[in-house]
Amino acid sequence: MEEGCSTLVRKLEQKYLDDDDAIVGDIIFTGFTGCSPCKMASQRALELLVLNNMNIGTIGDPEKLATLASHVSEADLGWNQISQWSDVACILENLPHLRVLNIGHNPLNPVIDHELPVSNMHTIILNGTNLPFKTLQTLLAVLPNVSELHMSDNQFNDDDNCLSPISTSVRTIHLNRCGFQKWSSVMNVVKRFPNVCSVFVCENPLKDVIHCKQFDQLPYWKFLNLAKTAIDSWSSLDDLSKMTTITDLRIPNIPLLDPFTNEERSHLIIGRIHHLLVLNGSKISNEQREQSERFFIRYYQEQKEKPSQYKTLIAKHGNLEKLVNIDLTPKNEAIVKLVCEEKDVSKEITISLEPTILEFMKFLEQKCGVKYTRMKLFLFRNDGRCEDFSSSSYNMPLHYFKIEDGDMFMVQEKIVVTKRRRPPSSTSSSS
Incomplete structure (x- = not known):
């Protein structure tokens, strides 16, 4: 000691x-x-x-x-x-x-x-211990029920000559922040756990993912987390599409996807990797998959170089008509009509869609003279739909409700009923 x-x-x-x-x-x-x-x-x-x-x-x-x-x-x-x-x-x-x-x-x-x-x-954490493979093999031999192994913050030697499996019981392995730059270095570790199901390789300077024979020898591998890696090419996603057992993928915060919105990222990944069931923690519905595949087709229609998945999706959905250029960024403002019959207000105003509903009601108090604490707010849309805002929605931003130009907000003042005093009891004595 x-x-x-x-x-x-x-x-x-x-x-x-x-x-x-x-x-x-x-x-x-x-x-x-x-x-x-x-x-x-x-x-x-x-x-x-x-x-x-x-x-x-x-x-x-x-x-x-x-x-x-x-x-x-x-x-x-x-x-x-x-x-x-x-x-x-x-x-x-x-x-x-x-x-x-x-x-x-x-x-x-x-x-x-x-x-x-x-x-x-069932779980052992060996982060930052830098144990050789042979030592891990000896240790895990006396831990036959370990299913989750944490080996983040370790440095691994690709030349380690331990060839036999380290553990057949391990199902989940964490390899975050291990300095991996090549996918072959990741596989050099993972292949030693033949029954692995889930692999975490977050926060590694990893630039690519390459489908290889070692992966095909891991039939139970279903989950992969590549968050905050350095992946910067579509070829890595093309190779992920060949790893058909991986149905649950997490791949946020990578350089490749930085130029795109969240919606575009989801569409381009789902369209490219057809066997995914879960992306970044969210289940992929049939409707979501179809939307993504159609987006994927339209995205590559005008581009000279088309990924291999493009032909497969054309065969499935056919050639789609080009859509009008749509700006997917959220609107910042909208021109709406404000009506308050009690205060004889009816006018068109431009509003910001950034404030919450409660902040918007305080803004309307100045416009129509109804205190926000006594205000009932309704939204009438152009298509005839109507909705009112309850207290449960007060902290939600206006843009969440997809307000369009021409929609109408109606303000009503709540009726406050004053409680009547109970009359004095007739049995009370008088002198």
Whole structure:
């Protein structure tokens, strides 16, 4: 243990035991409760243990750990100074109900030099530990039920000669901020988990995605998160369209899509990757898919270079007539009619569509003389539809309601009924 470091047991006692109990050296002084700290911690059935960034270098008394933390199911020990695998073994031995363990950003020895007991945990976090593949393989061999593995903030060696699978139980793997620049580097890690279903590679300087043979050997891979990567070419999306098992894709905040609106981005991705069921967390309906495919056809009609998906969609929808150039950016203003019969107001005004409904009602108070607190507001559209605004919509912006030039706002003043005083009781005595 590094000089100046504390033990896990000491930090556990300091954080979770009753303030009435003093701990001096190895002696526990019990307060007026008449109950030892060990007994209290056991009775409280501590399940979540959070001791991150506490300069913990070793475990301390293992028997005391077993007593204090026997019910712990989640332990967060990230950003400490744990380096010895004997300490990791002590944690696994004395926390029998452990299901989630975070030992990320600890200076763990790159070689496991101590026998580790088998544990039934399902999630382990190893962010920032930079463990070699062989060490990961040895560790996960004693964690046969781990389905979620966090290995973000790690540096991986493409030349690592560990060829056999690291784990067949892992279904979700997090590889965020690992410095990946090439897709082959990502696959060099993911291919070692043959039953993987979900992969996170966010915030990597990754410029491309390339369909390869290793991907075809991962039949259960359905989810991919590429948020905040450096993808800047349509060829990456073309290759994603060849990865037909991936049905759930998250790809926000990439340079390729910066010039487009959110609506255009969705259309161009869905039109290009036909097998997607979920995009950026939203399910793709049949109506949405058809709209996107039609947008995709019209977008590439006038362009010389057309993607391979274009012919497929033409065969499905036919040649579509070119639409009038439509500005998809939201309108900032609208010319509407304002009517308030009680105040004899009927005029045309130009309004901003940025304010909320409540702010708009305060604006109308100046125009028609009805206090916004007593105002009922109705919108009559050009097509004959009418809607009124309830308090639940007051914080929503006007542009959300797609107001067009020529629409009419009608203001009515609420009728306030004054409560009548109850007459004095006829039975009251008089003198």
